[in-house]
Amino acid sequence: MLTSASEAVRPEERLRSLDAIFEAVPIGIVRVALDGRLIEANGEFVRIVGRDARVLMGHPWSEVVHPDDVQRCKDHVAGIATASSEGSVELRFQRADGTTCHTECRLAIVNPPSGGAASFVGYVLDVTSRQRAELAREEAHRVAATSERLASLGTLVAGVAHEINNPLMYIRGNVDIIRYAAEDALAAPDVDSARTALAPIERSTATAIEGLSRISTITKGLHQVVRQSAGERRDTDLNALVEAMLLVARPKLGNDTEVRASLQATTTASIEPNEIGQVILNLLFNAADVVRGASEGTITIRVSEDDDGHTIDVIDDGPGIPEADQTRIFTPFFTTKHTGTGLGLTVSHAIVRAHNGQLTFDTNPRTGTRFRVRIPRDITIPEESR
Numbered sequence: 599m600l601t602s603a604s605e606a607v608r609p610e611e612r613l614r615s616l617d618a619i620f621e622a623v624p625i626g627i628v629r630v631a632l633d634g635r636l637i638e639a640n641g642e643f644v645r646i647v648g649r650d651a652r653v654l655m656g657h658p659w660s661e662v663v664h665p666d667d668v669q670r671c672k673d674h675v676a677g678i679a680t681a682s683s684e685g686s687v688e689l690r691f692q693r694a695d696g697t698t699c700h701t702e703c704r705l706a707i708v709n710p711p712s713g714g715a716a717s718f719v720g721y722v723l724d725v726t727s728r729q730r731a732e733l734a735r736e737e738a739h740r741v742a743a744t745s746e747r748l749a750s751l752g753t754l755v756a757g758v759a760h761e762i763n764n765p766l767m768y769i770r771g772n773v774d775i776i777r778y779a780a781e782d783a784l785a786a787p788d789v790d791s792a793r794t795a796l797a798p799i800e801r802s803t804a805t806a807i808e809g810l811s812r813i814s815t816i817t818k819g820l821h822q823v824v825r826q827s828a829g830e831r832r833d834t835d836l837n838a839l840v841e842a843m844l845l846v847a848r849p850k851l852g853n854d855t856e857v858r859a860s861l862q863a864t865t866t867a868s869i870e871p872n873e874i875g876q877v878i879l880n881l882l883f884n885a886a887d888v889v890r891g892a893s894e895g896t897i898t899i900r901v902s903e904d905d906d907g908h909t910i911d912v913i914d915d916g917p918g919i920p921e922a923d924q925t926r927i928f929t930p931f932f933t934t935k936h937t938g939t940g941l942g943l944t945v946s947h948a949i950v951r952a953h954n955g956q957l958t959f960d961t962n963p964r965t966g967t968r969f970r971v972r973i974p975r976d977i978t979i980p981e982e983s984r
C-alpha cells in the first residue's frame with residue numbers, strides 16, 4: 599500500500615488504519631481458503647450476504663451462494679486455481695432473510711510473502727440496483743415492443759376490415775340486383791319480359807365474382823404476411839428462376855417495355871423458390887406499372903453474388919417514388935393504384951425477411967427506382983419467424 603510521504607506513521611497505526619479501511623470500504627472483500635472455507639471478510643461482505651459474521655467464518659462460502667449459482671462459483675474458483683480462467687463472475691448470494699443480492703466477484707490466488715498456505719482473495723461488488731435497473735429497462739423494452747406490435751396489428755386489422763368491406767359492399771349490391779331480377783322474372787307475364795328482367799344478371803354476377811376474387815387476393819396476401827416461416831428451402835439457380843418469372847410476367851410487361859436481364863449467379867441460393875419467385879414477380883409488376891405507357895420504358899433485372907450472398911436488383915426508369923410515399927410503401931394496403939391491393943411489397947418484405955434477407959430500394963425522380971433483394975448465404979431463421 600502507498601502512503602503519502604508527509605504521513606509517516608508507525609507500523610501499528612498503519613495496521614489500524616488499514617483495518618479501518620478494510621472495514622469501511624463499500625466493496626465486499628473476502629479471503630477464502632483453497633478448499634472454499636471463508637477465512638476473513640469485511641463488513642460490506644457481511645452486509646451483502648446478510649448473515650452473522652461469526653456464523654460465516656470457517657464455513658464454505660458456497661453455503662451462502664444462491665443454489666443455482668453454486669456450480670458456476672465452483673467452476674470459476676477451479677478455473678482460477680488451475681490458472682485456466684480469470685476475470686469476474688456474476689454470483690447471487692442468498693441472505694438469511696430470503697432476499698437475493700446480485701454481485702460481481704473477482705478472485706485471485708495470493709501466496710503470503712512470509713510463506714504459509716495460499717488462499718483466494720477477492721472483491722464482491724453489490725450490483726443489485728444495477729441489475730434491477732437493467733431488468734426494468736428490458737421490461738420497458740419488452741412492453742414497448744409488445745405495444746408496438748399490438749398497434750401495428752390494430753392498423754393491419756383496421757386495414758383488412760376496410761379493404762374487405764369495399765368489395766363486400768358491391769358484392770352485396772350486386773346480389774340484391776340478381777335477387778330483384780329473379781323476382782321480376784318470376785312475376786313476368788311472358789318469356790320475353792322474363793328475359794328482359796334477367797338481363798342485369800350477367801353483369802352483376804361478373805362484378806360479384808370480381809369482388810370475391812379481390813377478397814381472396816387480400817386474404818391470401820395476408821396469410822403470407824403473418825405466417826410463421828418460409829417453406830422448405832432448396833438450392834436454387836436464381837438465374838433460371840428469374841428467367842422463369844420473366845416468362846410469367848411477359849404478358850403484363852407490355853410490348854413497349856424493354857426488358858434487360860443480366861444473370862450472373864454462379865452458385866445456387868438456398869431459398870424457397872416459389873416465394874422468392876413471387877417477390878421477383880411483385881417487383882417486376884410494380885416496375886411494369888410505372889414504365890407502361892412510357893414510349894421507351896426499360897426494366898432491368900440483375901442477379902449477382904458476392905462472398906456474403908446473392909443480390910437481385912429490379913430497376914425501372916419510371917418516375918420514382920414520391921418522397922411522401924417512401925416511408926409508406928411497405929405498409930399493408932398502401933397503394934396509389936386503382937386496382938392495387940397494396941400488399942405486394944408487404945408480402946415481398948415478409949418473404950425476404952423470412953429468408954433472413956433484406957428488401958431495400960433507391961429511388962430518384964430523374965432516373966427511376968431500384969428494388970434490391972439481398973439473400974445472405976448463411977441463412978439462419980430470424981427469431982420472430984420461428
Ligand SMILES: Nc1ncnc2c1ncn2[C@@H]1O[C@H](COP(=O)(O)OP(=O)(O)OP(=O)(O)O)[C@@H](O)[C@H]1O
Pocket residue numbers: 880884885888914916917918919923927932933934935937938939940941942943944967
Ligand atoms: N417501382 C416503383 N416505382 C414507383 N412507385 C412504386 C414502385 N413500386 C412500388 N411503388 C409504390 O408503392 C406502392 C405499393 O406497392 P405494392 O406492390 O405494395 O402495392 P401495389 O402495387 O399498389 O398493389 P398490388 O401489389 O397489390 O398490385 C404502389 O402503389 C406504388 O405507389
Ligand SMILES: [Mg+2]
Pocket residue numbers: 880883884938942943
Ligand atoms: Mg405491387
